[in-house]
Amino acid sequence: MHLVIVTPFPPRVTGIGQYGYHLSRALARSGAFRRITLLTEQAPHRPPRERWEGLTVERLWRRDGVAVGGQIALRLRRLRPDLVWYNLGASVFGRTPQANLSGLLSPLLGRLAGLVSVVTLHEIAELADLRALDVPGGPLVRLGARLLTRLTTRADVVCVTLRRHADWLAARYPDLPVVHIPHGTFDTPRWLAETEGPELLIFATFAPFKGLELLLTAFRQLRLRHPRLRLTVAGAEHPRFPGYLRRVRRAFGDLPGVRWLGYVPEADLRHLFARATLVVLPYTAATGASSVLYRAATWGRAFVVSDLPELRATVEEAGLQAAFFRCGDRESLVATLDALLAAPELRTAQARHNYRVVAAHLTVEATCRAYLGAFRRALILRHGVGALVPT
Template sequence: MKLCFISSFPPSKGNLAEYGFYLIKEFKKSKLFDSIVVLANQSNSKKEERIGKLKIIRCWKQDDFFLPFRILYRIWKENPDIVHFNLHMMNWGKSKVVNFLGAVTPLLTKILLRKKVVITLHNIVEAVDLEKMNLKKNFLIEIGTYLATKSLLSVDKVIVTLDFFKRILVKKYKAKNIVTIFHGTFGKKVKRINLNSNKILAFGFWREIKNLPLLIEAFSDLKKKYKNLELIVAGSSHPYFPNYLEEIKKKYKKVKGIKYLGYVPEKKLDKVFKSSFLIVLPYLTGVGTSGVVHLGVSYGKPIIASDIPQIVETTKEEKFKVIFFKNNDKEDLKKQIEWILKNRKKVRKIVEENLKISAKNSFSQISKKYLSLFKSLIS
């Protein structure tokens, strides 16, 4: 079987590139595929490269009005058995028009090229707080997002990462082709749990909705009481907001004990996560299930997060234990961090349970569900 996988892909950063990388890493191990072609976004790497049965073709870029034609042409040329799109609703750039064109591309693949099409849809508009993302609702946006979602749901199978998303789509769009496959963890990444550090880790691609100022201000207050406390901010600015972190650094340059690491490549993840004792997600809203939560449980670290629906539902469905604070409430965040600092024995039990669940929901396990779905489509 030949698979064509459309996704952002490393060394590109963000926009599901890391998720695509880990999923393809597992697919490559399967005997189901004779060859895998990744149609990736353009980056500084080679336009085309081959690694064993994997071929990576960098044929599209964000905010390109010709994006559907470039992708359709490559799919036609490669002639795969199954086409798999790895998407979220703003996958194709900042332009609303280009994102709409990207959203109809999977359906065009099914109709024009007569291919079996699968989509992994990582978020849905109905589950996002648009106001907190500075997006005002209007008639055109509502019609556009409805038609885009309807188009996405018209392919052979749509995979969502939460039953929470599935329930919304079934109720609003009467969809009958939706399957839930959890995001996937990175397995058990540690042999021993280590909670002896004084480093708080904030990790991700940073933008306004990630609410980093709230964490910095809470940290600044706690630092007066806990002198050895450190805050590690790992990850770069979000590709759509390239100056965000620089502005944060300027605003909080007087706060002592903060270290900014910038983008962290995969080979350095171990060091960053293992050297921390706590991970904090201070988000105002979410755009999907959090990859940082899945990294945190894999590395055996306690997690504090704002009580936004996407993370709350993730913990309910995947059975992870996360300590929540009231969204955008600095005092409650400080209270939960202090509880972690004072109750490390209790925290260890939480982490042990999370590690057990992480092993069951690893990428190697969830990839088997994808393979089973692909087989059913071909047969």
């Protein structure tokens, strides 16, 4: 059986790309497919075609190109796979609405070509605070959000990482087969003991809505009570906001105790989280489940989280625990961080609970098995109970 995966993929650093990277590798290791081809965007200094972890990576389209959907559809017609998995978000194909509209047409074009398809939607634009996310499009942005939902649900089965998204889609499209697959962790769970010296970590793809400036002002206030406290700022910029990190660093460059790391390679992430006492998600807007929460839980780190619907859903649906603060409220953030910095027993209790939950139910192997179930369902819906299905 031949599976084609359409996904963003390293070296570009995105949450959805990391999800595609880890799940593709897990699917290749599962032995369920005779052949796996991964279609992704072109990258500097990378060949157009290469073997990786038992599958073939084809770097097909150019980011921000307006013909992406046609390129994907044409390649799929030539490959004629048994199944296509699209790993998608609203902005995975570029910075412009035109590029993303083109790319997000590909599930519909594949369906018209008779291909069996499964789509993973990491975000539903209609449910997001588009103004807080600074989404381009002016007065037509809401219409565009509805159009994106229609386009990306043209599949045999749609997977989402939040139960609230599954419930919303089921109410909007009663005949659409929807599967909730919790985001889960990418890494093998390992309990890491706290290191000496208190340290906060923010790890993100940085944009104005990630709350970095809010955290920096809170950190300045916390240093008055915790003079040894450090803050590590790790992660690359969001492609829609070039220069954002440079401007923030210039504004807060005189603040002592801050480490600015920029992009951190996948291989160094465990060490990055090992240094942290608390992981902070001070976001002022969010579109879906957070992989950072799962990484923190995987390595035994407690987290402080903005009380946004998507982040609360990530925590509660998975049975995790978090310390929430009022979104955008500096004093609430300071008080919540201060309380956990002063109470190691509270940090440890939260971290141990989350570690046990992730290790028991939310590993990448468990996520892979859930996808194999979704793939089987799509094939049976299209071809009947006698269909050849991955096992």
